[in-house]
Amino acid sequence: MAKIIDETPRPTAKERLQQTVDSVQGSQVWASIFRPGSIFRKGYTDSPRNRSYVIMNSVLYHLHPVKVKRHAVKVSYTLCLGGLSFFLFILLTVTGIFLMFFYRPEATAAWDDISNLQTSVTFGLLVRNMHRWGAHLMVLTVFLHMARVFYHGAYKPPREFNWVIGVILLTLTLLLSFTGYLLPWDQLALWAVAVGTNMMGYTPVFASSSSSWRSTSGASARTAASADRCDRRLTE
Amino acid sequence: MTEIPEHLLKRAQAAREKAAGEAAQPAAEADSPAEADSRIPAHLLERSKAARTKAAGDEPESGGGVAVADKVAAAVATPAAGGGVPVGAGPGGHTQRLLTVVKSGSIQEVKAQPVDKVHTWPHLLAAEFVASLACLVFTFLFSIWVNAPLLQLANNNQTPNPSKAPWYFLGLQELLTMFHPMVAGVTIPGVGIILLIFAPYIDKNPSNKPEDRKFATSLMTVHLMFWAVLVMIGSFFRGPGFNFTLPWRDGLFFEL
Numbered sequence: 117m118a119k120i121i122d123e124t125p126r127p128t129a130k131e132r133l134q135q136t137v138d139s140v141q142g143s144q145v146w147a148s149i150f151r152p153g154s155i156f157r158k159g160y161t162d163s164p165r166n167r168s169y170v171i172m173n174s175v176l177y178h179l180h181p182v183k184v185k186r187h188a189v190k191v192s193y194t195l196c197l198g199g200l201s202f203f204l205f206i207l208l209t210v211t212g213i214f215l216m217f218f219y220r221p222e223a224t225a226a227w228d229d230i231s232n233l234q235t236s237v238t239f240g241l242l243v244r245n246m247h248r249w250g251a252h253l254m255v256l257t258v259f260l261h262m263a264r265v266f267y268h269g270a271y272k273p274p275r276e277f278n279w280v281i282g283v284i285l286l287t288l289t290l291l292l293s294f295t296g297y298l299l300p301w302d303q304l305a306l307w308a309v310a311v312g313t314n315m316m317g318y319t320p321v322f323a324s325s326s327s328s329w330r331s332t333s334g335a336s337a338r339t340a341a342s343a344d345r346c347d348r349r350l351t352e
Numbered sequence: 353m354t355e356i357p358e359h360l361l362k363r364a365q366a367a368r369e370k371a372a373g374e375a376a377q378p379a380a381e382a383d384s385p386a387e388a389d390s391r392i393p394a395h396l397l398e399r400s401k402a403a404r405t406k407a408a409g410d411e412p413e414s415g416g417g418v419a420v421a422d423k424v425a426a427a428v429a430t431p432a433a434g435g436g437v438p439v440g441a442g443p444g445g446h447t448q449r450l451l452t453v454v455k456s457g458s459i460q461e462v463k464a465q466p467v468d469k470v471h472t473w474p475h476l477l478a479a480e481f482v483a484s485l486a487c488l489v490f491t492f493l494f495s496i497w498v499n500a501p502l503l504q505l506a507n508n509n510q511t512p513n514p515s516k517a518p519w520y521f522l523g524l525q526e527l528l529t530m531f532h533p534m535v536a537g538v539t540i541p542g543v544g545i546i547l548l549i550f551a552p553y554i555d556k557n558p559s560n561k562p563e564d565r566k567f568a569t570s571l572m573t574v575h576l577m578f579w580a581v582l583v584m585i586g587s588f589f590r591g592p593g594f595n596f597t598l599p600w601r602d603g604l605f606f607e608l
Contacts, residue, residue: 196479199483199484280549293518301505304501307515308518315537
């Protein structure tokens, strides 16, 4: 039986590590997250070109560059859904801050505060209505925006990661709207959220934390989550 | 039909005028093509002219592409005199002729294709502003006419019948009637979201055209319709005990 002798030396640990790093950095996922100009990109050099890319590929500039393609400006192409999602987010932030002045997130005070807001605060009812209908509308626009982006194939390279962020923001929108449902502390809020949290109770990791939401209040979770909302701009 | 931007139209107009102007005086150009072709520096033209005169001796030169073609024709027509250097030979005794013209696009990759673009301000921002105003007006009027619900104070001892989740989760609640909570509440939505997140990496089809992506489009449509239909059923067709009802017979059991 002939013994096969492999002449090539076995790769050292360092070489293997290098190979792994190269294959990760060469992958589509990596390239879609770290756009041209990123220092984490494969084969990065500190060149004027790459320095320019950092700004040219930045999210803000990407969303509203100096010039856009003519066909992309047509209202029938985007239906303004991304912009409307963002606008509704702004509207919800403004009306939400107004509502915060008249609301205490405690089980004993919440319902009375809302009732008081509706009856004796100037424009209180109107602002609350706008906040609520705006929230429902936003769930709708974000959902429709996702459908629009998919049907136009706008998630294709090089925008794969924009889509990933968009799906995460869709989930965040649903969850924040869900926690907002709890705040009035009326029968509708309590039992709607009860149904939802019972469902989430079966989630492997979040089971214990989700069931405790109901006994405390959604408000604390909301304030923590509202910081994440700044990313909503990325949905566009 | 897309509109051609003004600056491209202007450029095309200028090019046409230039071409017309050149066609008007072709005779003058033919006399001295070398002088007309400004791309070759004058001193190089002089040098090559001098070299050619020196090499060919008596033959007067005019230079340029037309002259070369003439020379080739002359060289072919006249048999090689003296057996050595042909009559129309260039500097160093070489015969030069034009073999082919290679256009730049066929060997070089031209990356910068002209794209029809407009300025974001005002073309896009104005539309966005109007859309947001319309949205604000809609929300405002709707809020004046329709009040947000505020039911009685939450009571843990009194379960309303039916108890429904917010409308966007009613699809999940509808699934609960069919599957174990672990499957309906975690597995199915979890798989759905993960597939959605990885869609760009799963879909390797580079085309954006609807006719090339029939499979992706139909799969997404089925997915969206799946949730939309479940939400509709959960919202409008579920009554007390979350049993099936008909909204036009038993009324709506639905609060926003």
